Amino acid sequence: MGRKDRGGSVGTPATVALTRAGISYAVRAYEHDPAAESFGLEAAEALGVEPGRVFKTLLVDTGSGLAVGIVPVDRSLDLKAVASALGVKKVTMADPVAAERSSGYVVGGISPIGQKRALPTVVDATAESHSTVLVSGGRRGLDLELSPADLVAVTGAVVAPIAR
Numbered sequence: 001m002g003r004k005d006r007g008g009s010v011g012t013p014a015t016v017a018l019t020r021a022g023i024s025y026a027v028r029a030y031e032h033d034p035a036a037e038s039f040g041l042e043a044a045e046a047l048g049v050e051p052g053r054v055f056k057t058l059l060v061d062t063g064s065g066l067a068v069g070i071v072p073v074d075r076s077l078d079l080k081a082v083a084s085a086l087g088v089k090k091v092t093m094a095d096p097v098a099a100e101r102s103s104g105y106v107v108g109g110i111s112p113i114g115q116k117r118a119l120p121t122v123v124d125a126t127a128e129s130h131s132t133v134l135v136s137g138g139r140r141g142l143d144l145e146l147s148p149a150d151l152v153a154v155t156g157a158v159v160a161p162i163a164r
Helices: 013-021 038-046 081-085 096-103 125-129 146-155
Strands: 026-029 053-063 066-070 120-122 134-138 142-146 159-160
Touching: 013 134, 013 142, 013 146, 038 053, 038 134, 053 096, 053 134, 066 081, 066 096, 066 146, 066 159, 081 120, 081 146, 081 159, 096 134, 120 125, 120 146, 125 146, 125 159
Parallel strands: 066 120, 120 159
Antiparallel strands: 026 142, 053 066, 134 142
8 A cells, every 4th residue: 555645745633643653554535525415425436445445433422521433434333332342331422513623623524543632442343354444534535545453553443343
């Protein structure tokens, strides 16, 4: 893969964090359509990648703080499963304003990598069945492709079946 950027300079907290960690990744940019209803499915289609390899970053509220769930864009986050993986009774979806404030990214472009605050993170187990996965690079229209093992390492995540 390498750190090749197609189409100009891309610098987001996510790319900076990956470069600093010495993790190999590929920048996958596409023209974002503001009318798109699903940012993740839009990315999969625009990049010609099956939706099961493109993962969305969702923030949840544990009652005592925020946490991150990373699931394929064609699936939903199972709140009971992510709560169990985090060792808490229950979680709710985080308020979008709180998610943006905590992560430093805008909704639809929240990367699991390079967030302002390191949060407990869970990656869906299906990620491990792919040689590479794509996650948001920190803005709409920008994805980063990397190995699931590197995603887990750079985010300090646990892996569990959290998608439904």
